Amino acid sequence: MDRIIRFAGVTKRYETEDRVVAIDSVDLEISRGERVAIMGPSGSGKSTLLNLISGLDEPTSGTVFFEDRALSEMNDxxxxxxRRKKIGLIFQTFNLLPTLTATENVSLPLRLDGMRRRTANARAVELLTRVxxxxxxxxxxxxxxxGERQRIAIARSLVFNPPVLLADEPTGNLDSHTGADIIELLDKLHDEFQTTVVLVTHNSSAAEHCERRFTMLDGKIVSSNE
Ligand SMILES: Nc1ncnc2c1ncn2[C@@H]1O[C@H](COP(=O)(O)OP(=O)(O)OP(=O)(O)O)[C@@H](O)[C@H]1O
Ligand SMILES: [Mg+2]
Structure with missing residues (x-):
């Protein structure tokens, strides 16, 4: 299978007084098109793992590869x-700009990338229609x-057709019915585009939608369904 994400002996330590080891010597491979759920208690390193994939955080030691290239070898x-073109990010708190309309929120990354307003708006409307x-x-x-806000955030995350979607508790602020709708939408996108999805969730029925499921504890992957 075509591998898209790889962790080789990745450790992330925060040099605070208590020297937290957020990720502890993790080896991991994720194939293109795979869906992976990450569960585990608060503080176990789930968000840190996502931040290492997107390069928002750098490992203290070990190497993160994206499409077989080490992030540490990429220039700024x-x-x-x-980050902009290959990875879509979705968060628990949606992270939308409050003064912008739905269309403007979705078209913003395209505008920042230099696309003309009319073309960017058309693309935003297409994605908002899809969700x-x-x-x-x-x-x-x-x-x-x-649920509507989260659907805008999902539309925004898809503007560049990224091969990878990282979702950090995307249903955490939603009631269970609305959360199930969001998970169903992610399923649809996966069916249509074979998007690789890494889903952090506390909800085991959401995790059931993923072929692979991990549990993290103290920065380590302690169990999986493989
Ligand atoms: N910037 C930071 N500086 C110091 N310690 C940090 C920092 N960010 C995270 N940590 C610590 O790293 C550990 C892992 O944090 P992380 O946010 O990855 O947990 P999580 O599994 O996502 O938890 P939650 O389910 O509450 O979101 C925690 O113990 C946290 O306190
Ligand atoms: Mg977290």
């Missing part, structure tokens, strides 16, 4: 492009429900 420009929000295009985040 290459890292920025990888079922075509009747909410001019609403601002505070005029939308939690």
């Amino acid at each position: 420009n290459e890292l920025t492009l990888m 079922g929000l075509n009747e909410r295009l001019t609403h601002r985040p505070d005029e939308l429900s939690g």
Whole structure:
């Protein structure tokens, strides 16, 4: 299988007074198109693992590879492009800009990438339609429900058709019914684009949608369903 993400002996230590080991010698391979769920208690290193994949955090030791290239060997420009074009990020708190409409939130990354307004807006509308929000295009985040906000965030994460989607508790702020809708939407996107999905979740029924499931504890992967 075509490997897209690899961790080789990755450790992330925070040099605070208590010297927290957030990720402890992790080896991991994720194939293109695979869906991986990461579970585990608070503080076990789940968000840190995602941040290491996207290069937002750097390992203290060991190497993270994306498409078989070490992140440590990429220059700033290459890292920025990888983050922007190859990885979609979704968070528990949606991270939308409150003063922008749904369409503007989704088109913003395209505008920042130099796309003309009209083309960027058309692409945003196409994605918002795909996530079922075509009747909410001019609403601002505070005029939308939690599930609708998360769907905007998902549309935004997809503007560049990234091969990898990293989702950090995307249903954590949603009621169980709305959360199930979001997971169903991720399933649909996976079916359509074979997107690689790394899903951090406390919800075991959401995790069931992934072919592989890991549990983390104290920075280590302690169990998986393989
Ligand atoms: N910037 C930082 N400086 C120091 N320690 C940190 C920092 N970020 C995270 N940590 C520590 O690293 C450990 C792992 O944190 P992480 O955020 O990855 O946990 P998590 O599994 O995502 O938890 P949660 O389920 O609560 O989101 C925690 O003990 C945390 O306190
Ligand atoms: Mg976290």
